[in-house]
Amino acid sequence: GDSVTQMEGPVTLSEEAFLTINCTYTATGYPSLFWYVQYPGEGLQLLLKATKADDKGSNKGFEATYRKETTSFHLEKGSVQVSDSAVYFCAREGNYGGSQGNLIFGKGTKLSVKP
Amino acid sequence: KAGVTQTPRYLIKTRGQQVTLSCSPISGHRSVSWYQQTPGQGLQFLFEYFSETQRNKGNFPGRFSGRQFSNSRSEMNVSTLELGDSALYLCASSRGPGGTDTQYFGPGTRLTVL
Numbered sequence: 001g002d003s004v005t006q007m008e009g010p011v012t013l014s015e016e017a018f019l020t021i022n023c024t025y026t027a028t029g030y031p032s033l034f035w036y037v038q039y040p041g042e043g044l045q046l047l048l049k050a051t052k053a054d055d056k057g058s059n060k061g062f063e064a065t066y067r068k069e070t071t072s073f074h075l076e077k078g079s080v081q082v083s084d085s086a087v088y089f090c091a092r093e094g095n096y097g098g099s100q101g102n103l104i105f106g107k108g109t110k111l112s113v114k115p
Numbered sequence: 116k117a118g119v120t121q122t123p124r125y126l127i128k129t130r131g132q133q134v135t136l137s138c139s140p141i142s143g144h145r146s147v148s149w150y151q152q153t154p155g156q157g158l159q160f161l162f163e164y165f166s167e168t169q170r171n172k173g174n175f176p177g178r179f180s181g182r183q184f185s186n187s188r189s190e191m192n193v194s195t196l197e198l199g200d201s202a203l204y205l206c207a208s209s210r211g212p213g214g215t216d217t218q219y220f221g222p223g224t225r226l227t228v229l
Contacts, residue, residue, distance in 0.1 A: 036220075043119075043205055044220040089158065101160025101173060102148055102209075103218060108157060 006090045006106035013080055013113050021075040021109045023064075023090035031093035033057075033066055033073040034103070038087045047075075047088070080113045087111070117142065119208050119221035127227045133194040136224045140187050140208030146170075147189040148218065149181060152203040161204075164189055165212040193226075201228045 007022040025033065032051045036044040048057030050066040050073065057064050062077045073090060090106040120139045128134050140147050149161040160173040164183035181191040187208075193200055203223045209216035 043121075043222040044207075046217055046219070049217065094160075101150070101171065102163060102212075103160070103207075105158040 004090050004106040006109050010110040015115050016079045019077040019080045023073045025092045034091040035075050036089040082113045085113045121221040121224050125225045128196050129229050132196050135192045138189045138206035144208035146209045146212050148207045149191050150205045196228045198228050
């Protein structure tokens with residue numbers, strides 16, 4: 001079935017390092033794509049989204065570009081901070097009425113940023 | 116504007132019991148979806164309600180059920196609890212049905228089954 005695959009963690013970086021978290025998806029069409037972030041002990045927060053090919057979503061220094069040629073939506077940040085430590089989930093829009101729901105999530109990537 | 120609220124935040128039950136979790140969506144949102152999050156399986160879709168109707172359902176046994184009220188608040192119920200039901204249960208609301216509308220998540224209810 002349709003799926004989302006993201007790089008396995010955990011990812012450990014030093015403060016101010018460059019971050020990339022890879023995400024690829026399978027789909028028959030062009031679903032909307034999302035990145036959600038989950039801080040310890042909290043629910044998910046929408047970080048950014050892109051609704052069509054070549055769109056770039058951005059928020060809080062994070063960016064991701066919808067690449068239909070490579071079916072990818074990699075998350076990047078130029079300089080991470082300790083406060084970015086969290087679990088990051090890539091997700092795609094689900095199929096209408098499908099059993100996977102409106103959002104199909106990847107497994108999540110845990111990021112730890114050390115001072 | 117208040118966010119999605121879920122009650123209770125933490126719950127401890129024993130095997131065989133049943134439990135009801137509640138979710139209040141953002142004002143004006145008519146769609147509520149429920150997800151189960153576990154370390155092993157990640158985020159799995161349970162069901163979605165829109166305007167008091169179940170719109171779609173994930174691959175969970177019939178012990179998992181839900182409903183939505185006329186004010187869009189939603190409840191989910193799990194009967195005959197099993198140890199494997201221990202998880203974080205998240206609800207998300209959106210204005211309309213479908214995946215294009217942004218979903219906003221609540222903080223979750225942490226259920227522990229002993």
